[in-house]
Amino acid sequence: MNTPARISIAEAARHAGRSVEIRGWLYNLRRSGKIAFPIVRDGTGLMQCVAVKSALPEEAFEAIRNLTQESSVIVTGRIRAEERAVGGYEMEVEGLEVVQRIPESQPYPITPKEHGVEFLMDHRHLWLRSQRQHAIMRVRHEVIRAVRDYFDSHGFTLIDTPIFTPAACEGTTTLFEVDYFEDEKAYLTQSGQLYNEATAMAFGKVYCFGPTFRAEKSKTRRHLTEFWMVEPEMAYADLEEVKRVAEEMIVYVVGRVLENRRPELQKLERDISKLECVRAPFPRMSYDEAVKILQEAGSEIQWGGDFGGGDETVLSQRFESPLMVDRYPAAVKAFYMQPDPGRPEVALGVDVLAPEGYGEIIGGGQRVHDLDLLLDRIREHNLPPEAFDWYIDLRRYGTVPHGGFGMGIERCVAWICGLEHVRETIAFPRMLYRLRP
Amino acid sequence: MNTPARISIAEAARHAGRSVEIRGWLYNLRRSGKIAFPIVRDGTGLMQCVAVKSALPEEAFEAIRNLTQESSVIVTGRIRAEERAVGGYEMEVEGLEVVQRIPESQPYPITPKEHGVEFLMDHRHLWLRSQRQHAIMRVRHEVIRAVRDYFDSHGFTLIDTPIFTPAACEGTTTLFEVDYFEDEKAYLTQSGQLYNEATAMAFGKVYCFGPTFRAEKSKTRRHLTEFWMVEPEMAYADLEEVKRVAEEMIVYVVGRVLENRRPELQKLERDISKLECVRAPFPRMSYDEAVKILQEAGSEIQWGGDFGGGDETVLSQRFESPLMVDRYPAAVKAFYMQPDPGRPEVALGVDVLAPEGYGEIIGGGQRVHDLDLLLDRIREHNLPPEAFDWYIDLRRYGTVPHGGFGMGIERCVAWICGLEHVRETIAFPRMLYRLRP
Numbered sequence: 001m002n003t004p005a006r007i008s009i010a011e012a013a014r015h016a017g018r019s020v021e022i023r024g025w026l027y028n029l030r031r032s033g034k035i036a037f038p039i040v041r042d043g044t045g046l047m048q049c050v051a052v053k054s055a056l057p058e059e060a061f062e063a064i065r066n067l068t069q070e071s072s073v074i075v076t077g078r079i080r081a082e083e084r085a086v087g088g089y090e091m092e093v094e095g096l097e098v099v100q101r102i103p104e105s106q107p108y109p110i111t112p113k114e115h116g117v118e119f120l121m122d123h124r125h126l127w128l129r130s131q132r133q134h135a136i137m138r139v140r141h142e143v144i145r146a147v148r149d150y151f152d153s154h155g156f157t158l159i160d161t162p163i164f165t166p167a168a169c170e171g172t173t174t175l176f177e178v179d180y181f182e183d184e185k186a187y188l189t190q191s192g193q194l195y196n197e198a199t200a201m202a203f204g205k206v207y208c209f210g211p212t213f214r215a216e217k218s219k220t221r222r223h224l225t226e227f228w229m230v231e232p233e234m235a236y237a238d239l240e241e242v243k244r245v246a247e248e249m250i251v252y253v254v255g256r257v258l259e260n261r262r263p264e265l266q267k268l269e270r271d272i273s274k275l276e277c278v279r280a281p282f283p284r285m286s287y288d289e290a291v292k293i294l295q296e297a298g299s300e301i302q303w304g305g306d307f308g309g310g311d312e313t314v315l316s317q318r319f320e321s322p323l324m325v326d327r328y329p330a331a332v333k334a335f336y337m338q339p340d341p342g343r344p345e346v347a348l349g350v351d352v353l354a355p356e357g358y359g360e361i362i363g364g365g366q367r368v369h370d371l372d373l374l375l376d377r378i379r380e381h382n383l384p385p386e387a388f389d390w391y392i393d394l395r396r397y398g399t400v401p402h403g404g405f406g407m408g409i410e411r412c413v414a415w416i417c418g419l420e421h422v423r424e425t426i427a428f429p430r431m432l433y434r435l436r437p
Numbered sequence: 438m439n440t441p442a443r444i445s446i447a448e449a450a451r452h453a454g455r456s457v458e459i460r461g462w463l464y465n466l467r468r469s470g471k472i473a474f475p476i477v478r479d480g481t482g483l484m485q486c487v488a489v490k491s492a493l494p495e496e497a498f499e500a501i502r503n504l505t506q507e508s509s510v511i512v513t514g515r516i517r518a519e520e521r522a523v524g525g526y527e528m529e530v531e532g533l534e535v536v537q538r539i540p541e542s543q544p545y546p547i548t549p550k551e552h553g554v555e556f557l558m559d560h561r562h563l564w565l566r567s568q569r570q571h572a573i574m575r576v577r578h579e580v581i582r583a584v585r586d587y588f589d590s591h592g593f594t595l596i597d598t599p600i601f602t603p604a605a606c607e608g609t610t611t612l613f614e615v616d617y618f619e620d621e622k623a624y625l626t627q628s629g630q631l632y633n634e635a636t637a638m639a640f641g642k643v644y645c646f647g648p649t650f651r652a653e654k655s656k657t658r659r660h661l662t663e664f665w666m667v668e669p670e671m672a673y674a675d676l677e678e679v680k681r682v683a684e685e686m687i688v689y690v691v692g693r694v695l696e697n698r699r700p701e702l703q704k705l706e707r708d709i710s711k712l713e714c715v716r717a718p719f720p721r722m723s724y725d726e727a728v729k730i731l732q733e734a735g736s737e738i739q740w741g742g743d744f745g746g747g748d749e750t751v752l753s754q755r756f757e758s759p760l761m762v763d764r765y766p767a768a769v770k771a772f773y774m775q776p777d778p779g780r781p782e783v784a785l786g787v788d789v790l791a792p793e794g795y796g797e798i799i800g801g802g803q804r805v806h807d808l809d810l811l812l813d814r815i816r817e818h819n820l821p822p823e824a825f826d827w828y829i830d831l832r833r834y835g836t837v838p839h840g841g842f843g844m845g846i847e848r849c850v851a852w853i854c855g856l857e858h859v860r861e862t863i864a865f866p867r868m869l870y871r872l873r874p
Contacts, residue, residue, distance in 0.1 A: 008592060008641065023673040024641075025835045043641025043672065044592065072835040074673075100836050108834050125635035125827045126834060128596075134640070141595045148585070155445060155481065158578045159565075162865040163600075163648050163663055166872050176615050178625070180662075181652070186872055188615070195865060198562035198874075201462075203571070204445065204480025211600050211647060215618070225617075226600055235480065236460040236511075390562045390874035397545050397563060398462045398509040399537050428599040428632060435603050435623055437635075437827035 004076045010044035012079050012089040019094060021076045022047055025129070026067045036064045038093075039086070040075055041129070048085040049075055051093040060096050070108040070129070072099035117423075124428055125437045135264035136424055139257055140413045144209075146256035147230050147407070150249050151207045156232055159199040161192030161208040166387060174214045176225075188213035191406060194336075194391050196233035197367060200402055201394055207232040219432050221421040222309070222359055224410060226430040233404030239338075239348040239366045242403040243324055246352055246362050247282050249407075250322055254278045257416055270418040274356060277320035284324045287346065290315055304329050313357035322361070326350040335381040336374070338366040338403075350405070358415035364405020371395035441513045447481035449516050449526040456531060458513045459484055462566070463504045473501045475530075476523070477512055478566070485522040486512055488530040497533050507545040507566070509536035554860075561865055562874045572701035573861055576694055577850045581646075583693035584667050584844070587686050588644045593669055596636040598629030598645040603824060611651045613662075625650035628843060631773070631828050633670035634804060637839055638831055644669040656869050658858040659746070659796055661847060663867040670841030676775075676785040676803045679840040680761055683789055683799050684719050686844075687759055691715045694853055707855040711793060714757035721761045724783065727752055741766050750794035759798070763787040772818040773811070775803040775840075787842070795852035801842020808832035 004019040012020075024042030031037065036051040051064045067073065074097040082090040102108055110126055120127045127133060151158070164178065164186040180186035192208035199206045209230040216223045232245065254275055257265070265272050285293075294301050294311050301311055316323050327346040330339055337347035349365030368374045374395050378385050385392070413425040423429040428437065441456040449457075461479030468474065473488040488501045504510065514528040539545055547563055557564045564570060588595070601615065601623040617623035629645035636643045646667040653660045669682065691712055694702070702709050722730075731738050731748050738748055753760050764783040767776055774784035786802030805811045811832050815822050822829070850862040860866040865874065 010592070023837070025638075043594070043637075043639060070835040072837045102834055106833065123827075123830075125632075125830060128636055128639040137594060137596060137640070141589075144595060145585075145589060148582075152578075152582060155447070157480070157574060158581060159574060159864045160648075160665060162867055163650075164867045164872060166874075176617075178613050178615050180613075180872055181654070181869060184872060195562075199565055199864060200480075202480060202565040203574070204461075211597075213600075217618070228597060390560075393560075393562060396543065397539055398507040400460070400509045427596045427636060430599055430601045432618060435601060435617055435621060437603075 008044040009040070009042045009047045009087070012045075012047065012087065012091075015079045016081055016089060017079065019076060019078045020091075021074060022091065023074045024072070026069055026071045026073060028069070029064075029067055031065050036061070038064055038067055038073075038075075040073060043134075046086045046131075047075075048082070048087075048090045049077060049093050050090055051096075056093065056095075063098050063101075064093065064096055066101070067098070068102045068104060068107060069111070070126075071101045073097065074099060121423070121429075121434060122436070128427060131267060133424065135261075135267040136413070136417050136419070137427065138264050139261050139268075139417050140409070140425060142257050142261045143253055143409060143413055143416065144228075146253040147249065147409075148209065149256075150252045151230075151232060154205070154245075156205045156207045157199075157203040159196070159203065159206045159208060160210060161189065161195035161199075161231075163189050163210070165189050174216060176213050176215050190214055191229070192231050193233065193404065193406065196231055196404060197391070197394055197402065200233040200235045200404070201398065201400070204236075205232070205234045217432060220309075221423075222411060222414075224422055224426065224429055224431055227422075227426070228409040229406050230409065231404060231406040233402065235402045236400050237366070237403045238401055239326065239350060239403060242364050242366065242405055243284070243326070243350055246350070246364065246405050246407075247280050247322075247324070250282075250352070250362075251278060251280050253412070254416065265417070268417050268419075270416075274320070275416065278355070279321060282321045282324050282352075283319045284326065287325055287328045290325050293318075304331065306332050309359060312353050312359050316353040316355050316359075317357055320355060322355060323353045324350050325353065326365075333365075335377040335383065336367045338368050338401075339373075348403075352405075352407075354411070354415040356415070356418075359411060361411045361415060362405050362407045364403065366401065366403035369395060369399045369401050371399065445481040446477070446479045446484045446524070449482070449484065449524065449528075452516045453518055453526060454516065456513060456515045457528075458511060459528065460511045461509070463506055463508045463510060465506070466501075466504055468502050473498070475501055475504055475510075475512075477510060477528075480571075483523045483568075484512075485519070485524075485527045486514060486530045487527055488533075493530065493532075497530075500535055500538075501530065501533055503538070504535070505539045505541060505544060506548070507563075508538045510534065511536060558860070558866075558871060559873070565864060568704060570861065572698075572704040573850065573854050573856070574864065575701050576698050576705075576854050577846070577862060579694050579698045580690055580846060580850055580853065581665075583690040584686065584846075585646065586693075587689045588667075588669060591642070591682075593642045593644045594636075594640040596633070596640065596643045596645060597647060598626065598632035598636075598668075600626050600647070602626050611653060613650050613652050627651055628666070629668050630670065630841065630843065633668055633841060634828070634831055634839060637670040637672045637841070638835065638837070641673075642669070642671045654869060657746075658860075659848060659851075661859055661863065661866055661868055664859075664863070665846040666843050667846065668841060668843040670839065672839045673837050674803070674840045675838055676763065676787060676840060679801050679803065679842055680721070680763070680787055683787070683801065683842050683844075684717050684759075684761070687719075687789070687799075688715060688717050690849070691853065702854070705854050705856075707853075711757070712853065715792070716758060719758045719761050719789075720756045721763065724762055724765045727762050730755075741768065743769050746796060749790050749796050753790040753792050753796075754794055757792060759792060760790045761787055762790065763802075770802075772814040772820065773804050775805050775838075776810075785840075789842075789844075791848070791852040793852070793855075796848060798848045798852060799842050799844045801840065803838060803840035806832060806836045806838050808836065 028039040077091040352362035519527040789799035
């Protein structure tokens with residue numbers, strides 16, 4: 001007799017009618033005196049197994065009957081189509097090896113009953129085994145692949161920017177500081193943008209994609225201290241081109257998730273029809289218009305102020321697709337933002353707000369490319385010019401209009417999955433009071 | 438008349454016979470009284486342009502004649518096939534807009550003459566514009582894409598592991614420490630492996646891919662303080678499976694670079710025939726055999742010691758494909774390494790040494806999966822068990838044999854590109870005395 005082939009549960013359909021081996025963990029178990037239905041998970045899916053007492057050696061059947069949640073098992077058996085089973089197939093058990101049986105005296109800590117969020121976060125290393133977390137992580141993986149595929153197929157070169165930076169990109173209050181050997185301080189990057197500007201002058205179109213860090217002292221549902229960001233940057237690009245690329249990329253990413261991760265969205269009970277409404281062209285408005293709308297809706301915002309989370313919700317709920325708001329007051333934006341030539345009090349920047357109140361997912365715009373203007377801005381913001389020497393060089397040697405944006409992956413995943421809080425969008429979230437596990 | 442379409446130089450072949458617009462920078466210029474040959478780069482390639490005095494307005498021709506290196510220009514003209522030109526096409530100039538002319542008084546700092554490495558490293562933000570750096574960065578991009586494609590198409594789920602960690606994975610002497618708000622310390626990750634072990638128990642096969650950090654106080658040609666690493670981890674896998682996956686992945690990655698980045702390898706004067714020899718099965722030997730070979734070759738290594746760089750070179754130069762050395766003395770390896778059941782003094786670990794003396798590119802193996810053995814190992818290594826509580830949980834709740842490996846991207850790129858030093862394999866290298874730009 002042949003040894004049964006080892007397969008993953010996701011491949012079961014291709015092996016219908018054959019005896020195979022599955023290696024995984026016990027997810028659930030129903031049983032009676034003569035039959036048991038262990039459900040096994042292996043990370044790729046769930047398989048309902050059918051163990052019939054009369055068809056198995058007694059010890060094997062007893063071992064199955066006595067399995068505990070998350071015990072590790074290797075099961076062999078024949079795959080057959082079964083409409084009523086999860087995944088559409090089930091396995092007639094022919095043999096079982098218990099790799100580790102978890103004793104009842106020290107059971108798996110996460111049970112089907114409700115647990116508090118802090119408990120689950122403390123057990124994040126185990127919580128990730130749940131079907132809901134699987135769905136989120138698979139959507140995240142798809143989002144990341146889709147983002148990379150978009151840029152890779154549109155002429156962008158991936159250039160990883162450094163994590164250790166000698167200077168702050170935007171303000172210094174939210175920086176993490178590191179002792180860099182004896183006599184230096186380094187800061188963990190908050191954005192690869194300044195470096196992207198250098199590499200865009202070398203490669204034309206570039207992107208970086210890595211973790212970024214903010215020492216956010218506030219506990220909100222949209223902030224992590226460590227989060228992943230993709231940042232494209234383009235030479236010879238203006239604000240309109242930045243908006244066009246952001247729009248095209250978002251449409252592509254949402255499309256890919258709808259194409260490949262529909263079962264996961266269903267598991268998350270996401271209203272998929274909302275995502276199906278996302279299409280270009282996205283609604284666009286100026287900051288001026290946004291303020292007017294908000295004031296009419298009762299917000300206390302004044303021209304010159306930043307939007308609060310509530311303001312973003314009011315704006316984004318008016319549209320089915322993400323909303324692009326541009327030309328913010330220069331005073332609330334970073335020193336490198338290019339002013340609108342006709343109205344220097346506003347910057348050629350854009351924020352993209354996800355629909356349904358999921359908040360800002362993209363910020364970007366055109367950068368100052370004129371040497372003198374950049375020097376003025378560095379002075380006005382009281383930044384040390386020597387720290388920006390290399391950045392200023394980019395305006396000395398073949399400067400061109402350029403721009404780009406950054407998209408936070410966790411916020412994007414929270415929106416697509418329909419999650420209230422970003423903490424579940426990353427495997428091991430880092431927050432103000434959360435550094436473990 | 439239509440406005441000429443804006444194209445990238447890489448697309449020139451598709452536009453032969455048409456007038457188009459190219460936006461870039463002056464790479465080189467030859468000229469006489471009546472004709473000028475500016476070569477323009479745009480990040481996707483080089484385009485030789487032909488500007489004929491009699492065919493252009495006088496100011497336009499003079500502007501071209503007076504261009505300086507790296508000045509930014511928008512050129513319009515007709516594309517035509519020209520065998521002798523770089524890339525096989527040239528452009529008959531019909532119009533030119535100088536975006537910024539760099540004055541002779543403050544010229545572009547990097548000239549065709551030789552510069553010292555420190556000077557080039559200080560000007561890394563500009564050095565990246567050179568053709569050699571382009572070739573390396575494009576190979577790096579291809580390596581990263583190929584690695585991701587390999588894992589994405591072989592059932593691995595991407596799970597990003599945290600950068601901030603509360604405990605050290607391997608030793609504490611090379612850790613970077615961060616003040617994590619008022620009263621906590623965090624350490625920058627040296628490896629995602631411990632977290633990968635948790636997610637492998639959830640997803641079966643996983644990988645993480647991100648920056649990792651080592652406070653290496655030594656200045657060597659193979660070390661960076663910040664480097665990128667891909668780390669797959671598999672549940673229900675043994676050392677042999679780890680080796681099989683490492684081998685298959687390397688063959689795939691080298692194949693992809695040969696398929697898509699041959700011109701870049703030629704630009705780097707890489708001996709491509711060496712890469713074409715890389716094929717499975719890779720040579721395999723035990724540490725015992727390696728020590729014997731080294732001693733016969735005159736090395737001073739004794740059983741129990743770690744290989745020096747010279748030893749690795751001696752071993753790897755005997756073979757055309759990467760060499761897999763397994764079963765190292767347990768004492769020189771990390772606490773989590775599974776001992777060989779028949780010979781507990783050696784660990785079920787494997788290192789992969791690149792050919793031609795490029796050194797170790799992969800380290801991996803099987804992990805301890807037995808709870809009591811892991812507790813012993815944590816004690817023997819004087820590690821604080823409370824810091825590893827969650828990691829120990831993985832042996833309490835459905836433990837299974839598992840393993841994986843880590844591949845350093847910079848070392849892999851150095852090998853494939855044939856570079857002596859890893860500093861050119863990443864856009865902004867970070868080393869002991871190098872935190873800028």
